[in-house]
Amino acid sequence: MLNIAVIGAGAVGTSIAMSLEPTMPVTLLGRQSDVRTYYDRETETQTTVDVESLNTHQGVFDVIFIAVKTYQLAAVAPHLSRITHANTHIILAQNGYGQLDSLTDYHAYQGVVYISGEKKGQYVTHFRDRRIHVQRDSHTEQLAQQLVHSKLEFVLEDNIEQTIWYKLLVNLGINTVTALTQDTARILKRPDVYALCRQLLVEGLTVAEACGVTFPETTAEDIMQIYTGYPDDMGTSMYYDLKNKQPLEVEAIQGYIYRQSQLHQLHTPTLDCCYHDLKQ
Numbered sequence: 139m140l141n142i143a144v145i146g147a148g149a150v151g152t153s154i155a156m157s158l159e160p161t162m163p164v165t166l167l168g169r170q171s172d173v174r175t176y177y178d179r180e181t182e183t184q185t186t187v188d189v190e191s192l193n194t195h196q197g198v199f200d201v202i203f204i205a206v207k208t209y210q211l212a213a214v215a216p217h218l219s220r221i222t223h224a225n226t227h228i229i230l231a232q233n234g235y236g237q238l239d240s241l242t243d244y245h246a247y248q249g250v251v252y253i254s255g256e257k258k259g260q261y262v263t264h265f266r267d268r269r270i271h272v273q274r275d276s277h278t279e280q281l282a283q284q285l286v287h288s289k290l291e292f293v294l295e296d297n298i299e300q301t302i303w304y305k306l307l308v309n310l311g312i313n314t315v316t317a318l319t320q321d322t323a324r325i326l327k328r329p330d331v332y333a334l335c336r337q338l339l340v341e342g343l344t345v346a347e348a349c350g351v352t353f354p355e356t357t358a359e360d361i362m363q364i365y366t367g368y369p370d371d372m373g374t375s376m377y378y379d380l381k382n383k384q385p386l387e388v389e390a391i392q393g394y395i396y397r398q399s400q401l402h403q404l405h406t407p408t409l410d411c412c413y414h415d416l417k418q
């Protein structure tokens with residue numbers, strides 16, 4: 139039986155742990171020993187979950203999901219050598235890209251997370267979806283076999299770059315405009331904001347292409363269409379982080395795309411401007 143840990147007892151981490159729990163034991167590691175009250179909106183069930191301290195945990199794990207915010211990874215990384223062995227596989231359950239650069243000593247994968255939830259104090263609500271996409275290889279194929287009876291959908295991709303970039307682009311448009319205007323999805327009804335959002339996607343697609351990831355020509359329109367379907371009062375993670383005076387995951391989303399644009403010497407004025415505004 140695999141020895142699995144999840145680091146980060148927040149919305150995504152607790153949801154991953156609870157999706158795996160019925161079929162296999164999972165250690166949920168947080169900043170300190172604690173408990174979470176986990177409410178699953180789909181099944182309308184409430185469970186109390188124990189959280190153990192990452193700082194003092196002495197166990198060693200075969201698989202570790204990391205579900206802290208991207209800017210919190212630096213504080214987690216120093217603990218990894220203590221709780222891994224030579225064949226431990228680490229899956230980053232985070233938005234954004236570029237974080238693997240700090241985990242080059244490990245077998246680490248960038249996951250693409252489709253899990254919707256929220257943490258308020260010790261209370262975690264899971265709204266919908268329990269899906270993580272990762273690159274297919276012999277290790278992830280084995281892991282997928284082990285997880286097949288769990289509630290976590292572990293999707294193997296032949297080209298994870300495409301999946302990572304698609305989510306990056308979806309986050310780029312709506313997160314940027316809702317954060318900059320400090321308004322919810324209804325802000326897209328303003329023609330100037332709609333045009334700005336679309337232009338961000340167009341520039342983002344240019345950067346993706348320079349990185350070797352191509353999308354169909356209709357992708358900017360398709361993503362705008364997805365945004366148009368969002369309820370007016372829907373916020374984004376960046377919108378809520380700003381409202382709650384929390385740091386934003388700018389460096390892993392807009393910052394990553396901006397740095398790739400610079401690297402490839404591309405002309406992306408809207409992206410550059412929005413990135414600099416968000417950084418302030």
Ligand SMILES: NC(=O)c1ccc[n+]([C@@H]2O[C@H](COP(=O)([O-])OP(=O)(O)OC[C@H]3O[C@@H](n4cnc5c(N)ncnc54)[C@H](OP(=O)(O)O)[C@@H]3O)[C@@H](O)[C@H]2O)c1
Nearest residue numbers: 146147148149150168169205206210213232233254255257
């Ligand atoms: N929430 C969603 O619906 C959703 C959807 C898709 C993707 N994502 C992505 O998933 C990632 C995680 O987001 P989230 O919403 O789950 O964040 P979250 O609710 O804030 O959870 C992060 C958890 O990590 C813990 N943590 C931070 N630093 C730690 C450390 N050094 N050691 C141990 N635990 C630590 C935090 O503890 P404290 O509470 O004490 O700070 C918190 O419980 C982000 O990249 C996010 O963009 C989220």
